[in-house]
Amino acid sequence: MKVLVTGGLGFIGSHTVVELQNEGYQVVIIDNLSNSSLDVLKGIVAITGKTPIFEKLDLKDKAQVQAFFKQHQDLKGVIHFAASKAVGESVEKPLLYYENNINTLVYVLQELEKLTISNFIFSSSCTVYAQADVMPITEEAPIKMAESPYGNTKQIGEEIIQDTCNVNAKIQAIALRYFNPIGAHESAIIGELPIGVPQNLIPYIMQTASGIREQLSVFGDDYPTIDGTCVRDYIHVVDVAKAHVIALQRLLNNKNTTNFEVFNLGTGTGSSVLEVIQAFEKVANQKLNYKIVNRRSGDVVSAYADTTKANEVLGWKAQYNLEDAILSSWQWQKSLNAV
Ligand code: UD1
Secondary structure, eight states: OEEEEETTTSHHHHHHHHHHHHTTOEEEEEEOOSSOOHHHHHHHHHHHSOOOEEEEOOTTOHHHHHHHHHHTTTOOEEEEOOSOOOHHHHHHOHHHHHIIIIIHHHHHHHHHHHSSOOEEEEEEEGGGGSSOSSSSBOTTSOOOOOSSHHHHHHHHHHHHHHHHHHHOTTOEEEEEEEOEEEOOOTTSSSOOOOOSSOOSHHHHHHHHHTTSSSOEEEEOSOSSSSSSSOEEOEEEHHHHHHHHHHHHHHHHTTOOSSSEEEEEESOSOOEEHHHHHHHHHHHHTSOOOEEEEOOOTTOOSEEOBOOHHIIIIIOOOOOOOHHHHHHHHHHHHHHHHTO
């Protein structure tokens, strides 16, 4: 069964391709290599022993998108990761984000409408909730005004899919709202590859512990949380990847109850920045150099998932905890350091 994964060489995309191939799917990857590398393709082959079809293609090129789908009319599903994801950059370059994340989504959906491909999985984010009023966050929590153009592209993206499903019952879609995906494949052959100075906590910790960065800045310790630092729901990327396979199977087996469904992907446990540092120090058996600095603008205080719907309706549950995920990130970082 042939499945398209857009952005299949990215962080979550590559781990999902591995899980799909392990389950016997034939995978076609589209990636423009803007934030990924062909080494990831080699890594996928090394882990699975199978070579996915790969096409270097930029989804902003509508004519190329049309030509691609004409050639691949036997696709049974599309998992759409391809998008830009840096919150800060999206504030600086909003139009780039609307073009990269919205135009491309529209072009892909237009092709699904034309063809008989009906199953579509969308890479969404807990950012759609902004600062939710109630923890843990259920899928019914209100979608508040987005705090960045990036967050807005995820909100608008979900609306575009919902509107499309409303008028085209043939298209079946699931949006998966990830909390904070971290970690790496247990082989340490693929993982997260931040370009330049990492913006996210885990890659920054890994690079500080490796001596690439001098010191981690902890953004604020005066929040109304257990120890004053922000709380997030860190979820192992392999758990996230497996959820995509389960969501696809749900659509392929017509188990969905409406033609647009949303699910939270998290562990259900919130961890503070200081708890993450402690977990790192424990699994890596080394101290981390950090200091408390001012709050980072735009950070929400707390965000962790109510996973009841994902557990009971989707039939998915995170298998790994924070320490497992951090250990896998550390092993991946050590393999990068060894190159
Ligand atoms: C954000 C977005 C998320 C997006 C992700 C990827 C929101 C609510 N979340 O996650 O949708 O997918 O970025 O870019 O917009 N921290 C430090 N020091 C650092 C880095 C981070 O203390 O050097 C703290 C942050 O203040 C935060 C936590 O670590 O409390 C996690 O930050 P980060 O990894 O950047 O993820 P989010 O901001 O939660």
